[in-house]
Amino acid sequence: MRTLLTLAWWxxxxxxxxxxxxxxxxxxxxxxxxxxxxxWVVRFxxxxxxxxxxxxxxxxxDPAQTYIFMSNHASNIDPPLLISLLxxxxxxxxKKELFRTPILGFAMRAAKLVAVNRHNRxxxxxxxxxAAGVIRSGLNMTIFPEGTRSLDGRLLPFKKGPFYLxxxxxxxxxxxxxxxxxxxxxxxxxxIQPKKAVxxxxxxxxxxxxxxxxxxxxxxxxxxxxxxxxPADRR
Numbered sequence: 001m002r003t004l005l006t007l008a009w010w011x012x013x014x015x016x017x018x019x020x021x022x023x024x025x026x027x028x029x030x031x032x033x034x035x036x037x038x039x040w041v042v043r044f045x046x047x048x049x050x051x052x053x054x055x056x057x058x059x060x061x062d063p064a065q066t067y068i069f070m071s072n073h074a075s076n077i078d079p080p081l082l083i084s085l086l087x088x089x090x091x092x093x094x095k096k097e098l099f100r101t102p103i104l105g106f107a108m109r110a111a112k113l114v115a116v117n118r119h120n121r122x123x124x125x126x127x128x129x130x131a132a133g134v135i136r137s138g139l140n141m142t143i144f145p146e147g148t149r150s151l152d153g154r155l156l157p158f159k160k161g162p163f164y165l166x167x168x169x170x171x172x173x174x175x176x177x178x179x180x181x182x183x184x185x186x187x188x189x190x191x192i193q194p195k196k197a198v199x200x201x202x203x204x205x206x207x208x209x210x211x212x213x214x215x216x217x218x219x220x221x222x223x224x225x226x227x228x229x230x231p232a233d234r235r
Contacts, residue, residue: 002048005048006046009041009044009045010041010042010080013045015104017034017040020037022103026110034111038111042080042083042084046081046084049077049197050192051198052197053085053198055200056202057203058087058203061087061174066135066140066171067172067173068135068140068141068162068165068166068169068171069082069140069143069173069174070143070145070162070173070174070226071176072230073149074149074150074181074182075149075186075187076149077184077192078178079142081201086140088140089140091111091113091114091134091135091140092142092143093113093116094108096115096117114131114134114141118147128161128165141165143162145163146159149187153186155223160215163215163218163219164215166209166218167209170209172206175225175226176201176203177229178202179201179229179230180200182234184198184199204226
């Protein structure tokens with residue numbers, strides 16, 4: 001029941017919120033109102049889901065600093081859960097097909113979300129450049145470096161693109177470990193498991209790309225930070 005309530009809320013309110021906020025966004029050229037409204041919709045949906053959330057380490061972040069947030073990804077619930085908890089406004093990488101959706105696609109462009117095509121190398125490079133421009137404009141970027149959800153909750157290999165982005169912009173990476181969501185809503189399941197509905201979000205110390213000799217060393221450092229809070233059987 002909670003899953004159906006949450007999905008119904010998001011399905012109904014997302015396009016409605018976009019319609020209500022887009023005129024102001026178009027007139028002012030400022031997407032903040034659209035973003036705040038969207039986050040309110042997401043947070044209320046999370047409350048309807050019944051998932052209890054524990055946050056660790058978020059207070060170590062500088063609200064004046066722009067970050068690239070990188071997290072493990074084991075459940076469909078991870079993106080709305082995490083993004084609704086981040087300080088400030090963030091952009092994300094979104095499958096390019098979603099930008100074709102009426103109203104929603106326009107709202108995503110207004111919010112400076114970045115379209116990504118993982119099956120085309122040139123398009124993927126263009127996405128990295130677009131994301132770099134968004135970061136330089138002062139927005140955070142949130143990325144799941146595994147590129148997809150894990151089937152068993154174990155951490156998958158990281159894609160290289162997000163780390164090219166970090167090195168190009170020099171923006172500090174905040175590794176994040178999400179715990180509990182695999183049990184709440186694993187890949188292939190469609191209903192939240194109410195008896196397991198406790199999620200823990202661990203924010204680790206920022207990692208500065210300039211402190212690392214090359215991309216591979218940076219990837220290893222971010223991976224080590226994320227895995228440090230994972231149980232041994234999920235690393």
